[in-house]
Amino acid sequence: MKNRVGREIPDDILKDKNYKAFETTEIGHPDKQRVAPIVTVTNGDNKVVNSIKEIVEKLVKDGMTISFHHHLREGDQIFNDVMQAIIDLGIKDLTLAPSSLTNVMNDMVVKAIKSGTITNITSSGMRGSLGDAVSHGLLKNPVVFRSHGNRARAIEEGKIKIDVAFLGVPNSDEVGNANGMEGDAAFGSLGYALMDAQYARRVVLLTDNLVPYPNTPASIKQTQVDYVVKVAKVGDPDRIGSGATRFTKDPKELKIAQMVNEVITHSPYFKDGFSFQTGSGGAALAVTRYLRQAMLDNKIKASFALGGITKPTVDLLEEGLVNKIMDVQDFDKGAADSMKNNRKQQEIDASWYADPDNKAAMVDQLDVVILSALEIDTKFNVNVMTGSDGVIRGAIGGHQDAATAKLTIISAPLVRGRIATVVPDVTTIVTPGDSIDVLVTEVGIAINPKRHDLLETLSNIPGVPVYTIEELQQKAQQIVGKPKALEFTDKTVALIEYRDGSLIDVVKQVKD
């Protein structure tokens, strides 16, 4: 059947996997049953295990669901070491359910799929050789992509039942009190991993830094942890976070950032006590700089900044322009260090951050968010999952979740090389157009016609031309020409869930 955003969702998937097709961005006030994990009781005396092989042999069995977090990003060592041990032991038919997959994990996942070790995957996203392999049909069962908030929801409601969580931490004591802030592999917030620690049947911490008991502050607590494994190295500190964040000099990105700033400061939401979330892209970082000046000029302070945090946001906190940072992950060393030292930078878990089935998530209180897009179409639907060739190379991240903000801005260049960003129909719908309010490109902005109020307030900003989104799409096409339609086979290789667990789109195998 076709869902409400016009995407054909195969009937057998709806039936076999008991899915609903996407209908609305409204969550409403349903009653939701949460699940609780089985606890194997211990007094904590014998939690330390000396090798990954030993813990895998003890806990992992055919057919289980295992999880990891991605806070160590491209510096992660834990994932590859644990997966290699699992492959070596000949374990089969696992479901891999990490918070996301980074490039450093790609080759290992491909290997584990080929050996039959992994037969199902749910993740926020995937890129590189893994995305390419999955898009070419390597995995028999479709990958399920969920946003960070949706993963938290699915775990709480028992849709993802984690049997064993392998969580790399930069420090822990022998009973399992740990945080993300101290040690060689420090990465700051443990936000995504906190879900696994709370709900997995078995929680295994892996650390290269055993510290005296009791370890505080404890983000993950001894009450949640079954085993602590001492490993040689958790990760490569140089690759965990990018170093000093560099401001872009790209004139196109600066122009976009400037216009984003104009849109924000001319919107009704720019007033004392407002809140915002920016991503980590070049333009988003530049927006933070322009926004800082606008806040100083207008004597406006923000109540909180949310989401993935970077040093420029921390600078605003230290300057007193932002009162609190609500931190689910840290993108650079400056942000990670700051969490240790600044009480106003609060670690939050993925549920608190963005779970829709909640007694209010932080994103529900968010005023302004700036998000990116690989593609955006004339219905304002956004694709952050598949490239212009139809191959998986992205992640939902918090896109669908944060897009529920009162003012959701997509910042994107009109074209990238010969690829149009503004298109008649996106290849894959990740975030529905109903959530998107304004598109900002280097040539001007388009306002979602559903936002009559914004059409009025944003239409006469000097230096910010307003177009319809159809006009922007036409402009893009005039530059790059009309591309030939992509070809796909009938095989579904991935399912895109909306944050409420309904199906908003599917990804088909590419035809080569």
Next chain:
Amino acid sequence: MEIKKTALAGTTESSDIQITLSKGNDGIDVDLTSDVKKQFGDQIVKVITDTLNKFQITNAKVRAVDKGALDCVIKARTITAASRALNQEDQINWEVL
């Protein structure tokens, strides 16, 4: 027109295309490498072929390494490569342009 020598124009910077022309005897044979081949491959080959035809080049081997160039860039690089291959770079054929 006969190609006199192998000639090259363009770079492999993003949004550029590198065109190498050499002698051929079986029509215009374009060997294209491009990240956007699926969407724009036919169009790129057409621009190159049309441009060469204006030079009355009917036999050539073309190696094209595309980095997302727009049609105007593809045309410009092909014209330059063709002028060089025909030893005409000092006597630009303005009618073709």
